Amino acid sequence: MEKTNKKNPLEGITKEKTQELVEKTLDLYTEKARAKRAPHMSANDPEDSGCAIRSNRKTVPGVMSARGCAYAGAKGVVWGPIRDMVHVSHGPIGCGYYSWGTRRNLVDGTMGVDVFSAMQFTSDFQERDIVYGGDEKLRKICDEAKELFPLTKGISILSECPVGLIGDDINAVAKNAAKDLEIPVVPCNCEGFRGVSQSLGHHISNDTIRDHIIGTREFAEPIGDYDIALIGDYNIGGDAWASKKILEEMGLNVKAIWTGDGQIEHIAATHQVKLNLIHCYRSMNYMAKVMEEKYGIPWMEFNFFGPTQIAKSLREIAAQFDDKIKENAEKVIAKYTEPMQKVIDEYRPRLEGKTVMVFVGGLRPRHTIGAYEDLGMKVIASGYEFAHTDDYDRTYPEMDKGTLVFDDASEIELEKWVEAMRPDLVASGVKEKYVFQKAGVPFRQMHSWDYSGPYHAYDGFPIFARDIDMAINSPTWGLVKAPF
Amino acid sequence: MEKTNKKNPLEGITKEKTQELVEKTLDLYTEKARAKRAPHMSANDPEDSGCAIRSNRKTVPGVMSARGCAYAGAKGVVWGPIRDMVHVSHGPIGCGYYSWGTRRNLVDGTMGVDVFSAMQFTSDFQERDIVYGGDEKLRKICDEAKELFPLTKGISILSECPVGLIGDDINAVAKNAAKDLEIPVVPCNCEGFRGVSQSLGHHISNDTIRDHIIGTREFAEPIGDYDIALIGDYNIGGDAWASKKILEEMGLNVKAIWTGDGQIEHIAATHQVKLNLIHCYRSMNYMAKVMEEKYGIPWMEFNFFGPTQIAKSLREIAAQFDDKIKENAEKVIAKYTEPMQKVIDEYRPRLEGKTVMVFVGGLRPRHTIGAYEDLGMKVIASGYEFAHTDDYDRTYPEMDKGTLVFDDASEIELEKWVEAMRPDLVASGVKEKYVFQKAGVPFRQMHSWDYSGPYHAYDGFPIFARDIDMAINSPTWGLVKAPF
């Protein structure tokens, strides 16, 4: 698996070699830890899913995991991006502080006036709150939030670890506050110790949206045949704006976005739409299913990374509608074909045959594969931070035979694999970024788009291509080895 | 003459002591140089001008003089500030380069479009220009200037040393160019080697204005009884704007400014005004006299530094006009009395009894005395870079007995005097600034207002007071002596 100037990026990658690498990696562990980790990694075989990866298990203590917690899933992913609410990190200071401004879920509006996502609200628990309980303080917080931010459309209360341990009743506080303040006040028991990763935070948040929000509003205007909701787009670097743009160009009305640049009343009226389009399956498939069951709204997955997948998705979405939309979809695809080809013509020659190792969360480990392929690159290893079995089932067919598929990797595993497989790019998170750059390996943060973006849809692909190129081909890599 | 916390800043200053200091200073020199320098410095006696300072003589070779040259006087002072002309530094690259943007003669307008003062135009002489002459190039330059800057109202040609040495005929070139381009093209033989200081540059420039400009335009509107010209205000840091403001507040019409923020056609029509007000006597008294002789325009000196002198000057100016103007002058004075008193109340307690040594050019060595006195300070030594006898005649009465008056000081003299007299502030130029700051003595650049200003008129005094205070009382002076 040495790095060569191969044009075929898969050359030398076989199931056997990869499995051998897996074994060598597992040798790093104690017997006990080895047994725990072994089922989480495997050489892929798209035709034989018997190799199923185990997932959604507790992280092995003492390894260097990339995972966050339930609170992170609730604050950072589901609730935080809803722009017109005050999201209170309920508990000690840290959780809210660290998650403040670090997920790039952009919003439209005026901060502190009608949108609040870029702000950090917390109850800043002190010792006395732990001892005597924080319910009274919480109530005061709700009142103060409403007083200081009169345009807020609601309040979410995102519990941190202590809240669940000291027996506070945030549900009761929330209920009373909602009544008195006449806005939704949503208690969310997303304590960080719950579950094995941020994934449970998504689920708990979904539950609270289901219980407190969905169906509590109706759109002011009549419902149309082309009304849809965009589910699981968090508007990282403007992703949702890019996605919304082409959906609207093909004639659909995006009535609500869950939850990037989200508005709580629109989310509350989502039960009226005709179709739920789900991008990040992991974080929100459950809600799509709930809406299907309860309101009969069909849903479908799609993929807006790279022109090939975008075109495919646009056609699949259009297939849910009438001929007008189908024609529109073709027009949209046609309109963007040339500009996308220009992007490919510019960057593919510089990226052809390059290989990528992906380790991120949500939808990206499989959804970005096509975008890399549009640039002539191959994903030779892909893993999820907090996936479930259904994620892996959707991944095997996308990955080539012999490539590595893995779950909740610890940093030492990644190091081992990168050393052996020498990908031209590692696409992972900020905690991994500088590790691999120190090792001389090009890297892009693929949670935050490395402070760039959008990467979604046609607006996103040229930026994605440019960024991948600059990461891999930056001349700074030529400086790493000193000549002395 | 040790520094004490005296409230009387003149305490300990006597003619005898000062004369003794002068002698000690002269001891630094060789016999020959001593003989040359001795007549240039003296203890002042306001009642006995027998102590007349010798001035306007050649600088002693090998001393560190602050003086510039005739070119500097022409480019930096007289011609440069005229905003709507292209001023060509004719000769090698340096003179124009060093004088570019370093005199703060501010202008209104759009640079490179209708105003050009902030730009640097040069013929950048090369060896071949020295050998073969630069006249042909000069003509090309005039054509190019007119082509690239079609709104230019004229061109001045400011000769540098080589031009006068190689026998170029810039007068002929200018005459032809003026004819062809239909704008004034003014040749100015201000080569740096001419005369003993920038003073001759002022004079030569005045001559060229007299010969080429004055009387060539008339104002479009009828002449009024209150039309005046402001002569010798170069708008350093906006001085002329501040001066113009209060002159207009008292009902006068400032038809032309020489030459700060100056417009050549207005200058050309100055012969129509009713009174010439002259601030910088040194650089422009000659022109006032010319206009008096040729056009019968009366002129008067005035002083816009500090509220005492401003009020005095406003009354003296008003005395030249009718009762309306006299009443207006009183109104203006009344209007500003309280704000000026507030400035004095704020800063005088911090500056009372502080002493100043002044060494600058033009009008400032005598004109700023009153402004310091308004702040409770005393000028204990004052000197001019390039004055003439008439400047000194105007200075003796303004200075206290026993204070030091001097001419064209060399840096080593200043060092000696500062060491002995320990002024609380030295007010001189950029070449001196860092010398005295290194010695731990507060300093303000008093050519450029140290990048602050304006200092003229009522707008200027609060800024002057603030600046003097911060220079003297900056806590950084408390850091100079290390505690170890």
Added chain:
Amino acid sequence: MSEQCAVKKVTEITTEEVERIKEWINTEEYKEKNMAREGLVINPAHACQPLGAQLVAHGFEGTLPFVHGSQGCASYYRSAFNRHFREPAPAVSDAMTEDGAVFGGQNNLFEGLENAYTLYHPKMIAVFTSCMPEVIGDDLTAFIQNARNEGHIPADFPVPYANTPSFNGTHIHGYDPMLKSILNTLGGDKKVEGKDNGSLNLIPGFDACTGNYREYKRYMKAFDIPCTLMADISDSFDSPLTGTYNPYPGGTPLEDAADALNAHATIALQQYSTKETMKWFSANTDAPVETLPMPIGVKKTDELLMKISELFDKPVPQELIDERGRAVDAMTDAHQYLHNKKFAIYGDPDWLLGVVSFLLEMGARPYHILCSRSNKKFKKTMQELLDTSPYGADCNIWINKDLWHLRSLCATDPVDALIGDAHGKFITRDLGIPLIRAGFPIMDRVNLHRYPTIGYQGAINLLTWIANTFLDQVDVTCEDRNFEMMR
């Protein structure tokens, strides 16, 4: 929410409402309401204890920080460092989950220690806690002893540990117990009566500026005095890119740290983040133990150098005297750009004292001084500092306030610039006031943490940033007629 009322329609906020509130939040009335807040904290200027503990851990040779608690905590601390330093921040957690709440975290700790030791080959594992074990009352002393007894880690392997509850104090308060524990673990029993190893223990306190650590070392080299710089993160968080990843570059040598009680003297350079550690020194050694102010600005740097000079009976090196003179020169030359300018400053207490001292030296006015978690003692100390200078008159000290308070203060009683970490950028955007970035964290600019803010060069750096920010502003905002070559 389950009431049977008619479902309401989706409403949109009108432009008028937005405009009205946008103006309102800048008013005095709003400020009063805002300052009266008792429960809600908005945009705080501080993080939690474990972050400080982790910083300390990164600062020791071969040391792996180990979070006893939820795994998400570790991810948060790590990424906070990643973003500020743009460097790796290797740390593990023992990933406690629900069952930890029931049974305690001992098993997680056992397994975690064993795995961490096996996988990452540390020379030391520094354990500290996040909220969960603090709430449920895990007994780290017992757990770690048990871990040794049961063979999860070797009997003599150093595992210092600190209780760092997030619901108490801030990141600076986690620094202290972790450092104390490390020193006690390594060298608590190594005091040799009468021994003086001739070196200085220098304790920077919580400081995320790698340039400062390098500067301290350079100073000590100039003095030619051996120095154990404690929790030295200068290489840990500023390591060369060579093509080979090393999880433990640099750090205070464990051997040196173990000999700390035999040092000639100990100096702490922050008082609020080192109290416990300094008590420990005082209790365990007769050598001089001094707590000095953070050496920001000329005077506080002088204080440090004089103290070192006194303790070691060595003159201040000429090299540093010259640097001092150059700093004073730069400050004098630029005083007019800062004189009487008003600043809002927010951050940790020791850092604030330093920056305020520097501003007063410049004749600038530290007009709003905000420390988000502090106490009356700090307020008093700061007031005393302000009282030393006329430029401190009428300045305001705000404790236990946050950046949303500061926004109101700056909206109603404006300043010329803010100085603080990146979180202040929203204030600067809203109010059009420039932000001079210093402190922790800075995740929106590059390299600033590489430049010292302490010492004489630090004074020049601060001065450069501040003065040139104002000069940039003049050049951008002035009218055409005031756009000039010289400033």
Added chain:
Amino acid sequence: MSEQCAVKKVTEITTEEVERIKEWINTEEYKEKNMAREGLVINPAHACQPLGAQLVAHGFEGTLPFVHGSQGCASYYRSAFNRHFREPAPAVSDAMTEDGAVFGGQNNLFEGLENAYTLYHPKMIAVFTSCMPEVIGDDLTAFIQNARNEGHIPADFPVPYANTPSFNGTHIHGYDPMLKSILNTLGGDKKVEGKDNGSLNLIPGFDACTGNYREYKRYMKAFDIPCTLMADISDSFDSPLTGTYNPYPGGTPLEDAADALNAHATIALQQYSTKETMKWFSANTDAPVETLPMPIGVKKTDELLMKISELFDKPVPQELIDERGRAVDAMTDAHQYLHNKKFAIYGDPDWLLGVVSFLLEMGARPYHILCSRSNKKFKKTMQELLDTSPYGADCNIWINKDLWHLRSLCATDPVDALIGDAHGKFITRDLGIPLIRAGFPIMDRVNLHRYPTIGYQGAINLLTWIANTFLDQVDVTCEDRNFEMMR
């Protein structure tokens, strides 16, 4: 002007005319006219020879620069340095006037030398010329000999001198003959056959960044190789404020300079400002004489270190290897902020080659490269450098052009930023393009000359200034919805 026509009325330029021309000067048509200029030079990016000679003179121990020519010249050179360094620049002139044009300047020189020697107690007087004596053909060699003969200066007092006509070349071309003359005067006859004093002569070339000189000395200290840094202005133009003025702080020790021909090797770090000096070395010593590129950016710094290592058979010190790695780390971390960004750069040829090399290392595009006085050789050298990188493709080299040309180029074919001295600020104002200040002179910001731009730390400094300028710009110009905490 004396024609007898009717006197015209004063006219005012209309707003419409102003608007029309304001647009016109940004057009392609205007650019064409502007680029076709043959005579007029507008806003040049270079000064004249004597300035370079004076810089050299300031860089030697106890040396008084002496301008043979008009006194105004000396005032101009001095104030140019005062403004850039915010430091004294003591220099004298012999104040030639009209009679000099007639009789030559010998008497002025005599009197000047005598007075300067008496008043300022220099250890050496370095004489150089301004225009006037060059035009009239003063014979310095004879004059100075006569001055000695007639006792105006002691017979053995060193008075190096250089002809530095302002109508030839630029300030960098005055550096060369003055340096050569000083070295020749002090040590031209001191070559001892077979002697090797073990040191390196290091010649920076014209460089007004005091930080660079300190960095060179630090590097040599790290190598532990004795070094004579020629024309070392680091203390002359960055001296401590102590309350006592010293006109000659620092400078290259005359004794060391006198032994230059016995050095182990000589390295010049600029090729365009040191040609004559290097020829003199080659002609007078058999020791290695090398001209290297100015060490800006990683690769050019590598070149210098490798050469030193080779010449002295010493490994590159680990300290510098680590610094290199840290610079590469910083550059890698920040590459995305510079990648493919277009720059306009103007300045001296060697400096330009260095900055271009650095930009190419960052994947940035040095799009307009302007050297106001240079030649085809420079253009070729620069083109060869551009050709080494894909980021150099389509970049433009402009020689013998000025900043008004550059304005047209940037108006019609824009860049993301300018890099150069303060004189570029009008372009940045007019076109809304940020200026990263580097080079000489910078008279509108403080302290920038204290920060090295050479070496690995210099690369970090340049990177910091450039990247953070772009990040500032993003934060100021972005829409509200793109205003973010992280960048």
